[in-house]
Amino acid sequence: MGSKTVAERLEVTIESLGAQGDGVGTLDGVQVFVPFTSPGDVALAEVTTRNRNGIYTELVELKAEGPGRAKPACAHFGTCGGCQLQFLSDETYRAWVRERAATALAHHGFSADLVLDPVISPAASRRRVAMKALKTVSGVILGFNERQSHRLVDVETCPVTRPELTSLMQPLRAILNDLLAQAMNATVHMTLTHLGVDLLIDAPMALDLAAREKLVDFANTHDLAALHWQDQGFLDPVAIRRTPVMNLSGVLAALPPASFIQATDEGEAALVKAVLDACDGFKRVADLFSGIGTFTFPLARTHQVLAVEGAKVAIDALAGASNVATGLKQIVPLHRDLYRRPLTPKELSAFEAVVFDPPRAGAKEQVAELAKSDVKRVVAVSCNPNTFSRDARTLADGGYSLDSVLPVDQFLWSPHLELVGVFSRV
Template sequence: MRLTIERLGRRGDGFAPGPVHVPRTLPGEVVEGVVEAGRIDAPRILQPSAERVTAPCPHYRVCGGCHLMHARDGFVEGWKADQVRRALSQQGVAVEIAGVRTSPPRSRRRAVLSGRRTKSGAMVGFHFRASASVTAIPECRLLHPDLMAGLPALEALTLLGCSRKGEITLHVARSRNGLDVAVSDAKAADAALRGELAAVVRAHPIARLAWNGEVVALSAPPTQAMGRASVTPPPGAFLQATEEGEAALVGAVRDAVAGTRRVVDLFAGAGTFTLPVAERAEVHAVEGDSALLAALDVGWRGSTGLRRVTTEVRDLFRRPLLRAEFAAYEAAVIDPPRAGAEAQTRALAEARVPVVVSVSCNPGTFARDARILVDAGYAMAPVLVVDQFRWSPHVELVARFVAPGRRERA
């Protein structure tokens, strides 16, 4: 069947009339292929888009790590900005895009990889597209060179921890002192295996190794820079995907709260925004994970030149901060998970916190929560789009909201 691609869906795949799902295509392209269950899995491109480029990675056709490597960078940036515009438009909210900041190739400093044993050794990589199979990624254009250099170590861990027909998951992140590796779904670590794992850590640039939730080897603290502070997050903790992406987000947040003296940071994590903001203002960090807040607190106490930081362990989905609790703060930073934070946003709107800075990884839930603030009279400044998941459909953003009656600065 011959079809013309009309649009891209929110996951970056093309759709033709029907609708027919056609992966790895672009709007305007004419394709041909066999339609099965509403999709063409192996399309032949008859008329390519002017936005199409040759994917720079040799693994692209099979690897599931990237989705939009066949499109020109400018097209991807525009498409991601449009995702934000469309989501807000569906909520009846007008928006101006301040720009798109895209992380460069080979900049991903954290990844979740899969490991399997093979007849000749071990394989570590990403899953095939829509498949349980794993593909090796020796020439990956996405991951930071330090992660790529660690692949032999991850293969060695796979040989030790994976059964012949099983699969292990490897969370790996670049730190100041080497790789921070957390392995799950692996064999239980008995005394003999612990010794072998320690030998792998000694032989490779691994700062810390966690095995099925337990730290089994530590050669150096896997510290991360958060502003002036050094933080050692717990194993497998959330970390912004690229240093460039984090810098863009942090810079936007700091600019948005400039001039305020007391800030509350909601869903604070290990201090990505708390600690840089504390260079200029007192911050109260609220987070549901006590281990993350403990790491934040240690990082703050070990730093100099920071204002006072307090912490509170609290499930903000079950117990959002209430109107009266916001009375002491001039600004709130909120960075919820993909589900957004509807209840907490309603409390912010009711409290009329002078400045609200929203960081989001989901345009849909961001738009829903933005509508709450706009309906309460808040003015939304231009939105900065941050693309640190290069070649993927994921979108992140930062937006500043100013309460009614408060004059927006020039």
């Protein structure tokens, strides 16, 4: 006769929210993490893992509700892994966003007082989204992964995403059902650009003429700007009806397929304002990890700008746009790998202010050079509070003061968070 293990259950009162959005309580001095709970909740939870950080659980039942809860906006909440924190009231969520930044900074010795009131993008504002699709016998599932799983949740709509993108979900299901082979997976990248939706479908399948015609029809019917098909890395421009461009402070910059843009209009506006305010009064600015010019073009209205970027297609788009734009100061585009060849203190001495906005890994190599430079103002834009705080410590140890940190949340109800840190040479 086989034996059956009985899962261990705990009852715990939640005291705070952790960095990943789980409720955190303590039992016998050990932290207990319970998803979908908030301070004041009393949770019955089943243990899944124990490690040196504490005990990880799944919520079985709420025995009592604390004051920080609200009704989730989406019917898929709880199953869909896209949003973890929809069950929080606006005030609790805002306080947690600020706390998330403050906790990361505290690990590197910075005060919570530096953290400003967060700018949080509203619902229905996400302008870029990647959805997964799977062809099954009963049709195409289109949605996001379940929480901590590779299983897909078929979503009818998505309350964080722009309606121009969610309205394509049902038609996409239909066309993918027509095109994909049984059990085939695809990823659908949708980006709302200045001239309409840019759609990229990534699936391991070459297009025949009939499939191509259906996709062109789809692009026409839904007035897409562009539709690309990507088959195992091979990018096929199926229908380019209008070149996708972004409007960056009045400059139209081409958006190459799969290139980076900020996730919401509101988030971009807040980041740009913070960067412009911090660079006010400084004549020459270097914009490192510039992408297609989110900060370069607004800066170039009043500053001379060196834009440095590692992706050739992105810096070419930036250079192309700056060649035809009017009313800008000088822009110098530079294609360079800043991880392998960061700007040296000597090169940096040409600038009074430097903005850097690296990928999630941060900019360790570039920050080590900045810490030795005489640049007066450094503005760090980051999508990772942990690497931000690490890089901030290097700058502080090099003699910079951290003046303020603005949290900018473009991924509503998720633990993803952008920060803008302003540093001055003291």
